[in-house]
Amino acid sequence: MLVDDDAGFRALLRTTFEAVDVEVDEAADAEAAERRIAAARPDAIVLDVSMPGLDGVSFCARLKSSRATRDIPVVLLTGSDRASEATAQEVGADALLLKPFSPLELLAVVERVAAGLHALPFRARGKEQPDAQLLLYARDLRHLLELERGQRRLLQNAYHETVTALAGALESKDHGTGQHSQRVHHYALELARGVAPQAAEDEGVAYGFVLHDVGKIGIPDRILQKPGPLTDPERRLMETHTVLGEQLLRGVSFLRGTGLEVVRSHHERWDGGGYPDGREGTDIPVAARVFAVADALDAMTSDRPYRRAMSWAAAGREVVKQSGKQFDPAVVDAFRSRERSLRRIRRDLATPTAYPVA
Numbered sequence: 640m641l642v643d644d645d646a647g648f649r650a651l652l653r654t655t656f657e658a659v660d661v662e663v664d665e666a667a668d669a670e671a672a673e674r675r676i677a678a679a680r681p682d683a684i685v686l687d688v689s690m691p692g693l694d695g696v697s698f699c700a701r702l703k704s705s706r707a708t709r710d711i712p713v714v715l716l717t718g719s720d721r722a723s724e725a726t727a728q729e730v731g732a733d734a735l736l737l738k739p740f741s742p743l744e745l746l747a748v749v750e751r752v753a754a755g756l757h758a759l760p761f762r763a764r765g766k767e768q769p770d771a772q773l774l775l776y777a778r779d780l781r782h783l784l785e786l787e788r789g790q791r792r793l794l795q796n797a798y799h800e801t802v803t804a805l806a807g808a809l810e811s812k813d814h815g816t817g818q819h820s821q822r823v824h825h826y827a828l829e830l831a832r833g834v835a836p837q838a839a840e841d842e843g844v845a846y847g848f849v850l851h852d853v854g855k856i857g858i859p860d861r862i863l864q865k866p867g868p869l870t871d872p873e874r875r876l877m878e879t880h881t882v883l884g885e886q887l888l889r890g891v892s893f894l895r896g897t898g899l900e901v902v903r904s905h906h907e908r909w910d911g912g913g914y915p916d917g918r919e920g921t922d923i924p925v926a927a928r929v930f931a932v933a934d935a936l937d938a939m940t941s942d943r944p945y946r947r948a949m950s951w952a953a954a955g956r957e958v959v960k961q962s963g964k965q966f967d968p969a970v971v972d973a974f975r976s977r978e979r980s981l982r983r984i985r986r987d988l989a990t991p992t993a994y995p996v997a
């Protein structure tokens with residue numbers, strides 16, 4: 640319970656406590672506080688010393704002398720010298736904080752006294768400035784934001800590691816390298832920077848790049864690992880990995896829809912001859928158009944059970960030849976202008992059993 644006659648200050652304190660999910664009751668003076676305490680006993684009381692009517696020190700003394708309320712921890716807040724440590728202890732306060740105080744410090748003190756631990760923290764008084772309390776709030780807020788950012792980074796790394804491990808596990812079943820999703824992810828990001836910078840910044844898209852083939856989890860091994868061309872029925876079954884992948888990941892919030900588009904549409908063709916929907920041109924989501932080039936590039940420059948890898952130069956010629964047919968011409972242009980960076984990605988992510996790169 641917050642007891643303070645200054646409504647603005649109460650609002651500031653309420654925000655502080657509610658930020659950490661502490662339920663807050665409040666009163667503007669001792670009389671109102673007494674009524675509320677009788678109605679619902681608080682776990683702790685934060686009490687301002689200077690109030691009109693009964694002041695905080697006298698109110699604290701009254702609370703501590705009553706059998707009904709003496710066990711409720713009281714934290715006294717004071718902006719003046721009227722309540723010294725000795726006075727605070729004399730009237731039975733559990734802690735005393737001098738204004739301006741840091742909100743994190745207040746939370747720590749209230750948490751300690753509410754847990755039955757005694758604390759009487761004192762801070763050296765700095766120069767009195769009218770906005771000092773707000774400055775301390777700003778400082779703590781910045782600190783909390785930094786912490787929050789760090790937590791978010793940790794969470795993102797955890798997502799990324801999980802997703803990469805899943806994609807890698809799947810690939811070891813498919814082409815046995817575990818590197819394909821990493822390479823296509825980086826190729827696609829590089830191409831996207833040239834043709835769709837917004838997609839390159841979209842985390843959902845990046846996850847879609849890594850997880851594009853997750854639907855292959857539902858394709859039988861005899862088809863996935865067949866050392867030769869697929870029959871028509873086998874090919875049709877294989878093609879369902881796009882829709883299957885989208886269904887599997889539909890409930891995953893961090894894909895944000897844009898990632899799902901990559902999973903569903905990465906085998907569409909610019910000329911409308913792709914699958915699963917036969918979409919055409921700019922009707923195909925841009926991240927999927929970008930990804931199609933990255934995926935084909937990596938497929939052509941990697942060994943398959945039934946054929947050897949193509950050289951980088953030959954694969955590049957094929958990409959250019961498919962401009963306006965299989966691929967979006969704008970993405971092919973991005974491929975041309977960024978070929979050097981793409982080759983560098985290939986080199987950096989090459990497995991020890993080197994692929995032909997020249």
Ligand SMILES: [Fe+2]
Pocket residue numbers: 851852880905906
């Ligand atoms: Fe695929």
